[in-house]
Amino acid sequence: MSVRKIMLLGRSSLVISLPKPWLQLHKLKKGDAVSISMRRDGAMVVYPSVKKGEDRYVQIEVDKNEPKELIARKIIALYLNGYNNIELKSTGVFPPHQQQLIREIARKLYLRIMEASPKHFYFQSYLDESKVSIDLSVRRMHSVAYSMCKDAVTALKENDLELARTIYALDDDVDNFYHFIRKILRSAMLNFSLAETLGVTPLSCLDYKRLVDCIEHTADCASNIVKRVILLNETGYRIPTHTMELLVNFGSTATEIYNEAVNTFFEEDLNKANSIINKCNSLWNISTKISESILKEQEATLVCTICSLREYIDRIIDYSVDIAETAINKSLSYV
Incomplete structure (x- = not known):
């Protein structure tokens, strides 16, 4: 010093x-x-201070035989690392499946395609990071995830395939928010002036990062629940009434606890967060009853489905505990 x-x-x-x-x-x-x-x-x-006009540019080469998953991960990584101008050049020409993937990823990340040809793609991001509200963005992301969880339980209870397919499609919206918020948080951690404008610190960025991770994982659980509903319907089997009641009760309780945990993060209510953790720990008896009901079932398809549904709901509860613990850490970051 x-x-x-x-x-x-x-x-x-x-x-x-x-x-x-x-x-x-x-x-x-x-x-x-x-x-x-x-x-x-x-x-x-x-x-x-941030110097205006310093847009970051990067160019990468893509092999024409490169797996789609790797191309997607490269583009997302460049986006998250703050590159506003991204150019992809193919070693040959982009085959149709690569072109379709690149356009889909650009749409999800709100990147505008400025130039496109069989051998090259060029996108730009026009996002003004200094005008973003992190709190509002996270709340909107949570709103979609929460509605997915509630409707997933309804689709399970009523065997509503149309609702299940709608929920499954909403997972993309949560993923869009997830990448967008992560980009802002990473930029704020690297740019102190931007962090000051957004009203965050490196420590609070870590708390927000953990929160959006849990929200995204929770939405994935809701998506997997309705996927199981759709698959089970195709087999013609039905979950026994008693087991269904346990699953619906378990799912509804987990959904409301998740919602309370996210709200507690913003309220910074230490006692309420601690109460949520204790409440989650007391739900093991419902999970145990579902496990006991599985032992009475002889059909393998139903056994696998019930086990999967219970596991996804268990995970929602685990993510709620993580959120509540993060809320406690956040509330005591400055004493």
Whole structure:
């Protein structure tokens, strides 16, 4: 830690000089602006201001035989790492299945395709990260996931295939929010000035990251539940009434606990978060009763389906516990 003396400038202004290594690191010179903020502990922090017009560009080469999954993961990774201009060039030509995948990923990540040819794709992101509300974005993501969970239980109870297929399609919307929010959080952790504008710290970014991970995983569970509903309907088998009642009760309880956990994260209510964790730990008896009902079932298809449904609901409860624990950590980050 370097120590700087406060100097008098003019009649009343007090100034300190900035360390030369810090100026060189951020490529700052005379006339550039910096951002200053006051932390809760009373310390003053100086950030290099964001220089407009510094869009990040990257070009990668894609083999014509490269697996679709790898191409998708590369594009998502570049997006999450803050590249606003992404160019893909093929070693030959993009076959139709690669072109379809690239366009689908671009749509999900809100990337605009500026140029496209059989040998190359060029996208741009016009997102103004400084105007994003992280809280609002997370709440909207949660709203979709929560409705998916509620409707998944309804589809299970009523064997509603149309509702089940609608819920299954909504998982893409949650994934879109997930990638979008992760990009903002990663950018904020790398850019102190952006973090200051968004009102977050590196520590709170980690809390938000854990929250959106749990929300995304919860939506996946809802999607898997309705997938099981659809598959079971095709076999013609039906879950016994008693077991169905246990599953519906278990799913409804897990859904409401999940909703309470997310709300507690924003409220920063330590006691309520602790109550949610205790409530989750008390639900093992319902899971046990479902397991006991499986032992009475002889049809393998029903056994596998009931086990899967119970596991997905168990996971929703586990993610609710993780959210509640994150809420406690967040509420005590500054004491």
